[in-house]
Amino acid sequence: MSLNFTEIEAKWQKKWDESKAFKAEDNSQKPKYYALDMFPYPSGSGLHIGHMASYTPGDIISRYKRVNGFNVLHPMGYDAFGLPAEQYAIQTGIHPALTTRKAIESFRKTLQSFGFSFDWSREISTCEPEYYKWTQFIFLKLYERGLAYQKEVPVNWCPALKTVLANDEVIDGKSERGGHPVIRVPMKQWMLKITDYAERLLNDLDKLDWPERTKEGQRNWIGKSEGARVTFKVDGHGDSFEVFTTRPDTLFGVTFMVMAPEHPLVKKIASSAQAKAVEEYIFATSKKSEVDRKATTEKTGVFTGAHAVHPITGEKIQIWIADYVLMDYGTGAIMAVPGHDARDFEFATKFQIQIKRVLEGGDTLPFEGEGTLINSDFLNGLSQKDAIKQMLSHLEAKKLGVREVQYKLRDWLFSRQRYWGEPFPIVQFADGSRGVPVNELPVILPEVADYEPADTGEAPLARNTDWVRYISADGKEGRRETDTMPGAAGSSWYFLRYIDPHNSEAPFSPEAEKYWMPVDLYVGGPEHTVGHLLYSRFWMKVLFDCGLVTHDEPFKKLAHQGMILGPDGEKMSKSRGNVISPEDIAKTHGADAMRTFISFMGPVDKDKPWAPTGIDGVKRFLDRVSRLVVNDEGQYVATKDALTEDIQKLVHKTIKKVTDDIESMGFNTAISAMMILVNELYKTECRSELALKPLVQILAPFAPHLAEELWEKMGGEGLCSLAPWPKYDSNLVADDTVTMGVQVNGKMRGTIEIALTASEQEAVAAALAVSTISSVLAGKNPDKVIYKAGRILNLIVK
Structure with missing residues (x-):
């Protein structure tokens, strides 16, 4: 190749930077387009090929929208609070801020070297006080509205990391980071009432242009159920408890009850004969994570020795405890209908508990289909639908239960017993907790003697006694909250800070929010379905209710990028030795070849194995484009010749095809169309600028450095990255x-x-x-x- 890609890429990156080519304008008459990539955690290991696969689609769209007359906001920043930097600090004694800052510098350099058209004037980092001041401000809004509260709850405790983890941070009973065992223990924690927004979070999915699998994932996580809350009395005690059921029609089939081992009534109602067995089972359950308990296939349990009274028949029913029932799901107790529920049937069979049939249908039990009610007194002969209505009316008339809607969604566990996170803007006084005045924000993360949490769960901040002691303006002494917020705090609203990143008086201005929001295209991984993507929607709705934003959904369109697999077709990992370094590819093939190859490998949302021969082929394609303009000696060879009718039509058809494919994010077929055009230009020995200029322009979103160089050599006006997108003639594409x-x-x-x-x-x-x-x-x-x-x-x- 006559053109040196290393020199070309450095040259145009410098020119883009000096001319601020990709700076978004706040006061523009152009239509806006906000393209956002999920920002990275700045780890010391640097960016990997997966990041490139994530950022390339959004950059192609941003470059395309920019030359089609849009005022494009395409920002980048860093999700900088989190465990890795803290773990490194514990091992080395180096402050997390230093390692994070160094990683950010490395990330920025790498991102710039691949020609991503980010507006670097809007760069943010969630660990900077100028940023987390407003994270604390939003937390105070949640607190003021009663959406942030403290409660002792069973939590996922990781002894190795010495911190609490949210459910989405636990995978197969182990911490997402590090793979350490996680157990369940009761602990006082900050919680956010995301459950108050369950119905809106569910219903508003219908108005989003998101992948259906992601919307379905959120629907399942929210888990709306309609049914009845039924009260059962404990025989021989003055106590009662409630269960929630979506099948009140099967009440006559209940033969036993199951409580979560943590249920507050368990120890109180356990008989003396069963007390020891109950105690031992409770202790054994505490060693299991919630994920393990939900995933277990073998049913275990212990009879409490107590009985419940059936609210309709008056029968005495055994009360058991079992670890598959969770205290923070539903009421912490269930009614078991083993004749018509596989889980209950398995439990009843194992412990030899009576099984009743109350629905006709199926040759064997359990029968879980729809059927006519039998052995059910006043429900006999009714269909399931009619029986549910009849039973609900009966329960309400007799004051034995009420209609209710429940959700699987739990409140968001929002505190962490670690150092590297946002301090809570909360002070504990003798008469209760209080938020600090807004004029005292940010509550700065202080220095501590060491970063490791205590085995007891006490956070590192507790050891900075001077910082912990607080004196209010009216002279009252209090104690600052020493837990910190989770990493998801800063990422739940960062898309709003980009629109006004240097505002010191507010998190963002109303004018900027009204103009820029919502995000038009958000690109990131599907693994954030029930974490970040759900939390961001929740915070946006709270801010909407506070009157701070004019939209209640943050992301209009969502696209997931597929995973780049190793050449062996397996997930990339150092242990497998199949990791592909972006920097290595940049040295051997150049940034343009890598960007184009990532786009050419297949549909954006599909997993794709890295093929070394494939990127060789893409580089040859770019070399061929180059040689249409300059020869191997670097001499300009493009002409101003008129086009033949066939080539003219093919040029216009290719413009249309690439235009349509970029709009639909079908990047691989767009590149295929350009390859066909290049082949025809060589075949017909056509080097006319009339064909090459539009070719270079439609190639620019994929290979921007080469496009700029060729555009300049052909005498194109200004930057190719800002030149209006070529138009096709509809008569020529028919x-x-x-x-x-x-x-x-x-x-x-x-x-x-x-x-x-x-x-x-x-x-x-x-x-x-x-x-x-x-x-x-x-x-x-x-x-x-x-x-x-x-x-x-x-x-x-x-």
């Missing part, structure tokens, strides 16, 4: 001929290739020349012809 099916008496008999403007006489003549059609007609002329040019030809014979 096909002259069409393949049409020919019917005889309504039955397909063959096809013809014919001009779109062909007359009926010409179409019939072409059809009669086709052997399969003429043989059916057997020498007869059609008695009637139904013909619509380019669409229908039906020959009718009697």
